[in-house]
Amino acid sequence: MDRNTLKEILTKVKEGELDVEKALDALKDVPFKDLDFAKLDYHRGIRVGYPEVIFTEGKDINHLRGIxxxxxxxDANxxxxxxxxxxxxRVKDISKNMVYHEIARILIVNPKDVEKVGKVAVVTGGTADIPVAEEAAVTLEAFGNNVVRIFDVGVAGIHRLFSNMDKIKGSSCIVAVAGMEGALPSVLAGLVDVPVIAVPTSVGYGANFKGLSALLTMLNSCAAGISVVNIDNGFGAGYIASMINKGFFRNGVVK
Structure with missing residues (x-):
């Protein structure tokens, strides 16, 4: 349940279109529903503006199906x-009202055509970083943000990035996804006037330590305006970018 749904229920009660008992039934799972093996937080959309997200990795298949x-x-995305x-x-038989994004590894339950605002650029250092970038991009789109994708413009061929700057300009923020040494976010932050969300990936050879070297590079960046999420955390980057992008519109700052 989100804030708009709650307002709609309360308005119908006020105007006599919905009786109290039916309203209580609609609100029975606020703040959460207890499935024993999971406590589904249906109050989250009201509190923070975004619904609960299911992290599926490691869950028992029967528990996941139940959720x-x-x-x-x-009625929520x-x-x-x-x-x-x-x-x-193993779960696709549950409903036809689901869309699976294989590269992003995201399943959208009850997909909706939401109005999209603003612009967020999702940029990768290499092609191998695309799955993490797609996790960010699909998250952004599901939450109502316009996304421009610019892939494989890492520092090994910096001219590729420069030739795509026109696509990046005008973004409310940038999600920069890179493995190896993780230098891309620093370069971007020195070229733009918006926040850069750096996403280290586990792409790289042995001394990359499964993304640790990229993470440390991003944390130690000399360029200002960078925030860093955890290794391979495309979802987290997309979530933060959505909050930034939508914040511009709530506060009347439209780029």
């Missing part, structure tokens, strides 16, 4: 992240 079955009946193709094949 999805309950959420199918909710719900994301299930880190879902492998194998797991999707």
């Amino acid at each position: 999805l079955l309950d959420m199918i009946n909710r 719900v994301l299930a992240t880190r879902m492998s193709k194998e797991v999707y094949e």
Whole structure:
């Protein structure tokens, strides 16, 4: 449940279009629904403006099916992240009202055509970083943001980035996804006047330490205006970028 749904229920009660008992039934799972193996936080959309997101990796398949079955009946755009193709094949029979994004490894439950605002650029250092970037991009789009994708413009061929700056300009913020040494966010932050959200990936050879070297590079960047999320955390970057982008519109600052 989100804030708009709650307002709609309360307005109908006030105007006599909905009786109190039916309103209570609609609100029975606020603040959460207890499935024993999971406590589904249906109050989150009211508190923070975004619905609960399901992290699927590591969950028992029967538990995951139970969670999805309950959420199918909710009128909300719900994301299930880190879902492998194998797991999707085991849950896709639950409903036709789901869309799976294989590269991003995201399942969208009750997908909606939401109005999109602003612009967020999602940029990668290499092609191997695209799955993490797509996790960010699909998250952004599901939450109502326009996204421009610029892939494979890392520092090994910096001219590729410069030739795409026109696409990046005008963004409310930038999600910069890179593995190896993780230099891309620093370069971008020195060229733009908006926040850069740096996403280190686990792409790289042995001394990359599965993304640790890229993470440390980004944390130690000399360029200002960078925030850093955890290794391979495309969802987290997309979530923060959505808050920044939509904040511009709430506060009347439209780029």
